[in-house]
Amino acid sequence: MAKKIGVLTSGGDAPGMNAAVRAVCRAALARGMEVVGIKRGYNGLLNGEIIEMNARTVSNIIQRGGTCLYTARCPEFRNKEGVQKGADKCREIGLDGIVVIGGDGSFRGAADLSAMGIPCIGLPGTIDNDISCTEYTIGYDTAMNTAMEMIDKIRDTAQSHDRCSVVEVMGRNAGYIAINVGLAVGAEAVITPEEDYDLDAICAKMQKVMKSGKTHFLIVVAEGVGKTEEITKLIQEKTGVETRATILGHVQRGGSPTVRDRVIATQMGYHAVELLEKGIGNRVVGMRDNKIYDVDIQEALSMTKPFEDELYAILNDTAF
Numbered sequence: 001m002a003k004k005i006g007v008l009t010s011g012g013d014a015p016g017m018n019a020a021v022r023a024v025c026r027a028a029l030a031r032g033m034e035v036v037g038i039k040r041g042y043n044g045l046l047n048g049e050i051i052e053m054n055a056r057t058v059s060n061i062i063q064r065g066g067t068c069l070y071t072a073r074c075p076e077f078r079n080k081e082g083v084q085k086g087a088d089k090c091r092e093i094g095l096d097g098i099v100v101i102g103g104d105g106s107f108r109g110a111a112d113l114s115a116m117g118i119p120c121i122g123l124p125g126t127i128d129n130d131i132s133c134t135e136y137t138i139g140y141d142t143a144m145n146t147a148m149e150m151i152d153k154i155r156d157t158a159q160s161h162d163r164c165s166v167v168e169v170m171g172r173n174a175g176y177i178a179i180n181v182g183l184a185v186g187a188e189a190v191i192t193p194e195e196d197y198d199l200d201a202i203c204a205k206m207q208k209v210m211k212s213g214k215t216h217f218l219i220v221v222a223e224g225v226g227k228t229e230e231i232t233k234l235i236q237e238k239t240g241v242e243t244r245a246t247i248l249g250h251v252q253r254g255g256s257p258t259v260r261d262r263v264i265a266t267q268m269g270y271h272a273v274e275l276l277e278k279g280i281g282n283r284v285v286g287m288r289d290n291k292i293y294d295v296d297i298q299e300a301l302s303m304t305k306p307f308e309d310e311l312y313a314i315l316n317d318t319a320f
């Protein structure tokens with residue numbers, strides 16, 4: 001049913017967003033639809049930063065991090081007038097639907113726009129994996145692999161100096177990156193917002209394993225805990241081990257996407273176009289039981305996601 005669709009990226013960039021944009025564009029063209037790119041998230045919709053897309057517009061981007069459409073946060077879209085202006089703009093350009101690649105904030109905008117008669121499909125694009133309706137978000141795998149590689153390097157210097165390295169990873173309020181990366185790098189402890197932690201117990205464990213000859217340590221802390229410097233200072237004070245903090249920061253958001261991110265981004269982009277083709281909007285595409293599916297946006301936003309508690313048990317039983 002849809003004849004002309006738009007695609008935008010919104011919120012924090014994530015590796016694999018380009019693969020998703022490419023899939024949306026090519027799948028739509030293959031179905032005889034017109035496609036436009038909307039630059040800088042909802043800002044581009046309001047400001048008319050619209051580009052016509054053809055197959056070549058998305059050439060040579062599947063392997064690139066970041067987003068060729070740029071991304072932004074758009075405060076104006078949080079109020080009704082902003083969304084109304086966006087819907088009017090869509091009608092002016094003749095858009096029959098939009099694919100919104102972003103996080104939960106972006107999906108709220110997509111729900112509002114859908115309610116005003118513009119069918120929108122949300123694709124989960126964020127390194128944090130903090131979107132409840134999906135087991136997996138585009139960018140998560142690449143970010144975890146980047147963090148793992150960086151921490152492997154940090155381990156070299158921690159080992160050489162008999163130090164403890166406390167490494168802060170991203171994740172906003174979630175600890176999914178932290179627990180998985182912590183397990184992958186063999187950290188002694190992982191501290192996340194989801195789980196209570198006991199610094200005395202962590203320090204006691206360090207002192208115990210020092211007796212078996214261990215002289216360097218890795219502690220992974222999720223940014224959402226908000227106490228990386230304080231934890232670093234306390235570990236040094238309590239154990240006597242020289243301790244350094246490293247905040248990995250935006251390095252985790254960049255870089256060429258992994259196979260997993262490219263494949264899932266492509267599958268999700270393709271699925272989004274299949275929905276819009278049928279005139280279906282107000283849905284988020286996600287992964288459930290390892291399969292691509294779609295769900296109502298409001299329902300998606302009201303879901304909760306279990307934390308990976310079992311990984312803690314494995315970490316604690318293997319890191320000593």
Ligand SMILES: Nc1ncnc2c1ncn2[C@@H]1O[C@H](COP(=O)(O)OP(=O)(O)O)[C@@H](O)[C@H]1O
Pocket residue numbers: 010011012042072073074075076077078079102103104105106107108109110112126
């Ligand atoms: N409650 C909301 N209603 C409408 N639009 C919203 C809402 N929250 C966020 N947005 C839009 O989505 C954009 C991205 O949201 P943000 O939370 O920053 O990132 P993310 O989508 O990655 O979670 C915001 O800048 C705004 O334009």
Ligand SMILES: O=P(O)(O)OC[C@H]1O[C@](O)(COP(=O)(O)O)[C@@H](O)[C@@H]1O
Pocket residue numbers: 011012013103125126127128170171172173223253
């Ligand atoms: O780049 P900024 O604006 O400092 O935002 C940092 C935040 O963005 C992220 O990298 C990604 O979050 P979103 O995808 O929700 O934007 C978080 O891990 C981090 O807390």
Ligand SMILES: [Mg+2]
Pocket residue numbers: 011103104105126172
């Ligand atoms: Mg978010």
